[in-house]
Amino acid sequence: MLSIRSEFFNHFNQHPSLVVKSPGRINLIGEHTDYNHGFVLPAAIDKYIEVAIAKRTDGAIHMVALDLGETIILPIHNLAPHATQWVNYIIGVVDQVFNNLSSNETRLAAGFNICVHGNIPLGAGLSSSAAVECAVLFAINKLYNFSLSKMEMALMAQNAEHTFAGVQCGLMDMFASLHGQKNKAILLDCDSLAFTYYPIELKDYSIVLFDTQIKHALASSQYNTRRLECEQGLRIIQEKYTSVKTFRDISLEQVEACLVSKIYQRCKYVVEEIARVQLAVQDLAKGDMQAFGKKMFETHVGLSKLYEVSCPELDFLVEAVASNENVLGARMMGGGFGGCTINIIRKIAVEEITKELSAKYNQAMHKELSYYITSIEAGTHLVS
Ligand code: GLA
Numbered sequence: 001m002l003s004i005r006s007e008f009f010n011h012f013n014q015h016p017s018l019v020v021k022s023p024g025r026i027n028l029i030g031e032h033t034d035y036n037h038g039f040v041l042p043a044a045i046d047k048y049i050e051v052a053i054a055k056r057t058d059g060a061i062h063m064v065a066l067d068l069g070e071t072i073i074l075p076i077h078n079l080a081p082h083a084t085q086w087v088n089y090i091i092g093v094v095d096q097v098f099n100n101l102s103s104n105e106t107r108l109a110a111g112f113n114i115c116v117h118g119n120i121p122l123g124a125g126l127s128s129s130a131a132v133e134c135a136v137l138f139a140i141n142k143l144y145n146f147s148l149s150k151m152e153m154a155l156m157a158q159n160a161e162h163t164f165a166g167v168q169c170g171l172m173d174m175f176a177s178l179h180g181q182k183n184k185a186i187l188l189d190c191d192s193l194a195f196t197y198y199p200i201e202l203k204d205y206s207i208v209l210f211d212t213q214i215k216h217a218l219a220s221s222q223y224n225t226r227r228l229e230c231e232q233g234l235r236i237i238q239e240k241y242t243s244v245k246t247f248r249d250i251s252l253e254q255v256e257a258c259l260v261s262k263i264y265q266r267c268k269y270v271v272e273e274i275a276r277v278q279l280a281v282q283d284l285a286k287g288d289m290q291a292f293g294k295k296m297f298e299t300h301v302g303l304s305k306l307y308e309v310s311c312p313e314l315d316f317l318v319e320a321v322a323s324n325e326n327v328l329g330a331r332m333m334g335g336g337f338g339g340c341t342i343n344i345i346r347k348i349a350v351e352e353i354t355k356e357l358s359a360k361y362n363q364a365m366h367k368e369l370s371y372y373i374t375s376i377e378a379g380t381h382l383v384s
Contacts, residue, residue, distance in 0.1 A: 022138065024128060031333070066115055089164075096156040150178040200284075202289070202344065211339070216338045295329070
């Protein structure tokens with residue numbers, strides 16, 4: 001197994017000052033609701049990004065992506081989006097620190113060495129990019145004692161994604177990576193940013209992710225388009241109903257009364273999903289996982305038919321398990337157009353279902369199916 005400390009030493013002939021681990025995330029329910037002032041229910045998982053960091057004195061950032069075997073060196077001043085995307089996840093948060101903490105600029109401006117490594121599958125919708133951003137920001141925050149809170153870091157990482165990586169994402173991924181706790185999902189109110197932890201006791205069940213192994217090129221452009229479509233729908237409704245501030249204030253009747261075609265579909269999904277998450281956490285509190293799972297299926301239908309962010313591969317994987325009595329719930333997860341489905345499956349049936357599904361998927365889509373049996377773990381932390 002790769003030791004990030006020794007790799008760091010090999011590259012820089014210096015020991016790292018600290019090592020930070022930041023996890024990927026799942027989302028149980030509440031999809032495409034974070035940027036619409038709704039609710040999400042994510043959790044941090046047992047797949048992570050690790051960074052090792054130490055200060056320099058010459059105003060440069062030396063970045064090594066160990067798993068890719070790539071090194072990039074940049075002056076820390078005048079940072080701008082880079083052609084190599086993984087670099088943007090690092091310099092994007094550095095830029096955020098400069099924008100938000102000008103009094104600390106001189107300290108960070110001396111530069112740093114950093115090595116990055118991880119085991120979050122890339123492009124699988126498990127938020128490897130957010131995990132890099134959170135790991136780097138958490139490490140810089142510790143290294144320079146900037147006293148940023150987790151929420152401040154989450155918001156800065158989100159801005160970094162907007163400005164340097166070019167995706168107008170919501171807050172969920174960064175929030176979950178930083179705030180995760182073992183065996184707990186987190187209900188985040190994306191309007192007030194208040195959050196509540198919910199213990200996840202699955203007993204005879206496991207959370208299994210089926211990875212389509214594809215990432216359609218549409219993903220980020222369509223993501224940004226969905227955001228705009230929702231904003232457009234909101235504006236039209238606000239013209240008629242002036243007391244409406246966000247999607248939280250909108251009823252289905254208002255959607256019906258004001259909107260048509262695609263904008264209608266998008267907004268109907270969002271309003272329904274916001275309500276569904278609130279009911280789903282009640283199921284969770286009662287321990288009614290049957291009811292919870294049913295809502296996951298409903299979310300999938302909404303994402304596929306109304307919000308139109310699914311794809312044939314994701315639909316295939318959900319439909320193939322939908323009538324299986326050992327599967328409580330299944331749906332596409334994350335932004336869509338590829339990545340993983342999230343499934344709640346009876347433990348004793350996981351092996352058989354996985355085997356059957358892999359064969360079917362291979363036959364229908366001519367693709368290998370990967371799967372990850374996932375545990376819920378702590379958020380971003382120092383590795384001692
Ligand atoms: C991506 C984004 C998140 C969220 C999901 C959809 O993962 O990064 O902010 O919008 O898609 O729920």
